[in-house]
Amino acid sequence: MAISAEDIEFVSELFESVGHITTRKMMGGLTLYADGQVFAILDSDGQLFLKAFGDMAKRLEAAGGRLFTYEGKNGKTGHMNYWTMPEDALDEPAVAAEWAREVLLAL
Numbered sequence: 001m002a003i004s005a006e007d008i009e010f011v012s013e014l015f016e017s018v019g020h021i022t023t024r025k026m027m028g029g030l031t032l033y034a035d036g037q038v039f040a041i042l043d044s045d046g047q048l049f050l051k052a053f054g055d056m057a058k059r060l061e062a063a064g065g066r067l068f069t070y071e072g073k074n075g076k077t078g079h080m081n082y083w084t085m086p087e088d089a090l091d092e093p094a095v096a097a098e099w100a101r102e103v104l105l106a107l
Contacts, residue, residue, distance in 0.1 A: 003030045003042065011042055014090070017097045018104070039104050041082055043068070048090065049082035050099060056106035057083055060099075 003025055011032055012021050019034040028044035040050050049068045052060050061067075065083035072078050089096040 002028070003044070007042060007046060011040070011048065014093050014096045015040075015100050017093065018100045034100065034104055037104060037107065039100055039107065041068070047084060049084055050103045051081060051107065052083050052103055053081050053106070056103055057081065059102075060085070 008023050008030065011030070012023065015021050015032065015034065018039075020036075022033045022036075024031045024033070030042040031038055032040040032042065038051060040048060042048050050060065050065075052065075057065075060083035063086045065085065067079050068082035068084075069077055069079045085096060085099050089099055
């Protein structure tokens with residue numbers, strides 16, 4: 001699946017209360033920035049991930065988040081420090097924005 005204008009509009013509206021949201025298509029997905037800081041990605045399958053390390057990553061995992069993984073050219077599985085948000089956040093911009101603000105504070 002390619003990133004569409006509708007995908008970009010969805011994530012921009014989802015996080016609009018976080019700050020000035022900009023996006024950039026990269027490697028088949030989309031990188032999201034709030035006031036110039038990378039805080040999330042949208043993968044080529046339309047799955048949204050928040051950038052998180054340490055305690056914030058643990059919180060996202062405890063809330064049901066899943067780590068971003070990929071298969072490398074050598075066939076080995078790799079990962080990046082991005083986690084899915086709780087499902088309910090995708091339907092509630094206020095909840096999504098709160099997660100995003102917490103992630104940004106932790107970066």
